[in-house]
Amino acid sequence: MAILSLTAASRPGRFLPSFRMPTFNKSLVWFRRDLRLFDHAALYHALRQSRQVYCVFIFDRAILDGLPRRDRRVEFILDSVIELSQELRSKGGRLIVRHADATKEIPALAEQLGVDAVFVNRDYEPHAVSRDAMVADELRGAGRQLLAFKDQVIFETDEVLSQAGKPFSVFTPYKNAWLKKLHLAGDDFFLKAYPVETYCTRLANPPPSVCGDMPALADMGFEKTNLSALGMPTGMSGAETLLREFGSRVNQYHTARDFPAVKGPSYLSVHLRFGTVSIRGLARKAVDAMRLQGCNGSATWLSELIWRDFYFMILYFHPHVAERCFKPEYDAIPWESGEQAQMLFNAWCTGATGYPLVDAAMAQLNETGYMHNRLRMVTASFLIKDLGIDWRSGDRYFAERLNDFDLSANNGGWQWAASSGCDAQPYFRIFNPITQSQKFDAEGKFIRRYLPHLSSLPGKYIHAPWLAPAPVLQQAGLVLGRDYPLPVIQHDAARLATLSRYAVVKKVPIPASDE
Numbered sequence: 001m002a003i004l005s006l007t008a009a010s011r012p013g014r015f016l017p018s019f020r021m022p023t024f025n026k027s028l029v030w031f032r033r034d035l036r037l038f039d040h041a042a043l044y045h046a047l048r049q050s051r052q053v054y055c056v057f058i059f060d061r062a063i064l065d066g067l068p069r070r071d072r073r074v075e076f077i078l079d080s081v082i083e084l085s086q087e088l089r090s091k092g093g094r095l096i097v098r099h100a101d102a103t104k105e106i107p108a109l110a111e112q113l114g115v116d117a118v119f120v121n122r123d124y125e126p127h128a129v130s131r132d133a134m135v136a137d138e139l140r141g142a143g144r145q146l147l148a149f150k151d152q153v154i155f156e157t158d159e160v161l162s163q164a165g166k167p168f169s170v171f172t173p174y175k176n177a178w179l180k181k182l183h184l185a186g187d188d189f190f191l192k193a194y195p196v197e198t199y200c201t202r203l204a205n206p207p208p209s210v211c212g213d214m215p216a217l218a219d220m221g222f223e224k225t226n227l228s229a230l231g232m233p234t235g236m237s238g239a240e241t242l243l244r245e246f247g248s249r250v251n252q253y254h255t256a257r258d259f260p261a262v263k264g265p266s267y268l269s270v271h272l273r274f275g276t277v278s279i280r281g282l283a284r285k286a287v288d289a290m291r292l293q294g295c296n297g298s299a300t301w302l303s304e305l306i307w308r309d310f311y312f313m314i315l316y317f318h319p320h321v322a323e324r325c326f327k328p329e330y331d332a333i334p335w336e337s338g339e340q341a342q343m344l345f346n347a348w349c350t351g352a353t354g355y356p357l358v359d360a361a362m363a364q365l366n367e368t369g370y371m372h373n374r375l376r377m378v379t380a381s382f383l384i385k386d387l388g389i390d391w392r393s394g395d396r397y398f399a400e401r402l403n404d405f406d407l408s409a410n411n412g413g414w415q416w417a418a419s420s421g422c423d424a425q426p427y428f429r430i431f432n433p434i435t436q437s438q439k440f441d442a443e444g445k446f447i448r449r450y451l452p453h454l455s456s457l458p459g460k461y462i463h464a465p466w467l468a469p470a471p472v473l474q475q476a477g478l479v480l481g482r483d484y485p486l487p488v489i490q491h492d493a494a495r496l497a498t499l500s501r502y503a504v505v506k507k508v509p510i511p512a513s514d515e
């Protein structure tokens with residue numbers, strides 16, 4: 001592979017790499033999932049090493065052509081690219097935007113602009129790795145380089161290993177080693193922002209013929225979604241707003257984060273996905289808050305950011321997880337298939353299982369593209385361990401619907417729920433969708449928000465409406481089977497079926513209870 005992979009951030013002198021990076025006359029920065037103009041590794045290095053720097057974003061047909069025509073992510077990206085373009089103009093540069101196949105467009109553009117090198121932030125997803133390898137080969141054929149930098153994570157690939165030099169497969173020791181590495185180097189070393197602004201005068205203005213216009217959604221074959229109606233903040237400014245809001249409640253994160261009706265988490269995942277916020281900036285804030293306030297909320301939140309690095313690392317060392325179980329013996333599990341399974345899967349997708357918390361969660365996903373973390377665990381467990389359906393079907397559905405879809409975190413989450421992943425929950429741990437609902441949405445506030453037809457049901461019955469006496473249902477104006485489905489399965493029976501389904505991997509005795 002011809003990508004010059006620079007892990008400048010992992011060696012002494014993060015801003016002055018110990019080897020000599022060449023200097024260039026003209027360079028091109030290719031923005032991908034890093035749609036910001038501050039603390040940006042590739043942009044910083046390009047500006048620092050070049051006399052003139054052009055910037056490009058490609059709406060990559062290789063990705064876009066396979067998406068549904070109404071996709072909030074495309075709209076989120078477009079809004080964020082528009083903001084990026086405006087910011088770049090205000091700093092004297094210009095964003096070239098194309099709707100094309102990136103593997104062809106980048107080498108062609110590099111030729112047209114006569115650049116010596118293309119700078120990118122490293123992308124770890126398998127399709128991105130092969131795309132970048134193709135681009136690097138094309139560029140090299142024309143005497144140009146593709147320079148790739150760490151930017152998306154704090155520690156990448158093999159930067160955090162066990163004492164034996166092996167990749168971790170359990171989170172807690174990984175997290176301890178991660179924290180140790182951060183603190184030993186002095187937090188500033190890994191978390192300091194790249195001072196892009198220092199060299200902004202080197203941003204170049206390409207000829208108008210190269211720039212082209214910003215494509216509209218319709219130009220790319222997409223329709224408008226409900227993104228703006230949802231009031232979802234996009235771009236760098238949107239991330240900043242969310243971060244400011246979260247700053248005032250981070251102290252309560254560890255106690256509030258599990259309750260979907262409460263504004264507990266940061267809602268920054270889509271911004272991390274598309275890089276409108278810097279992971280270094282977020283980790284810096286968490287570390288500072290921990291130091292200043294000794295705050296449990298920040299420590300728990302930092303842990304979540306470390307989970308993110310952890311799953312990136314797992315995907316890097318075990319790319320097979322994208323298709324198969326992390327633990328190979330789990331590939332022998334006999335999943336349900338056929339018409340009945342398809343019917344159950346459809347009920348899950350559309351939020352019609354008869355279990356209100358599961359259905360409300362799926363409604364949240366379908367209506368907004370976001371799902372609360374606790375509910376991702378509940379719905380994933382329900383699909384796998386109540387309906388007996390292969391985790392890959394759920395993983396794919398989430399991949400289509402989540403605004404923040406990230407192969408590594410999504411796969412990690414699904415394999416955790418299926419017990420087939422690294423450091424996953426044991427296979428005999430099965431969420432009870434009723435007790436989860438009673439525990440985490442006790443008053444049914446979240447359920448009522450997404451399933452308004454259940455709103456008149458008293459709290460006592462909102463978690464399992466089929467247990468409500470007939471007069472209660474009548475009073476609530478609810479006919480089960482007409483206004484809201486009867487449960488598609490019976491949890492206790494499903495739990496037993498799952499325990500025998502998982503017998504193929506059984507290594508330890510099965511405890512009697514579920515959660």
Ligand SMILES: Cc1cc2nc3c(=O)[nH]c(=O)nc-3n(C[C@H](O)[C@H](O)[C@H](O)COP(=O)(O)OP(=O)(O)OC[C@H]3O[C@@H](n4cnc5c(N)ncnc54)[C@H](O)[C@@H]3O)c2cc1C
Pocket residue numbers: 257265266267268269270272304305307308309311371372373374376377380398402404405406407409410411412413414417
């Ligand atoms: C089945 C399943 C699928 C998931 N799919 C995704 C996905 O496609 N993309 C995604 O970003 N997260 C995924 N997660 C992890 C988690 O649910 C989301 O990151 C979180 O809900 C996003 O909301 P937030 O930004 O408000 O999170 P916060 O609670 O504010 O957390 C801050 C950030 O930490 C990271 N993070 C938090 N929890 C996890 C985790 N368990 N694993 C990895 N990173 C984490 C995310 O980047 C998140 O934005 C999944 C979890 C499960 C159980």
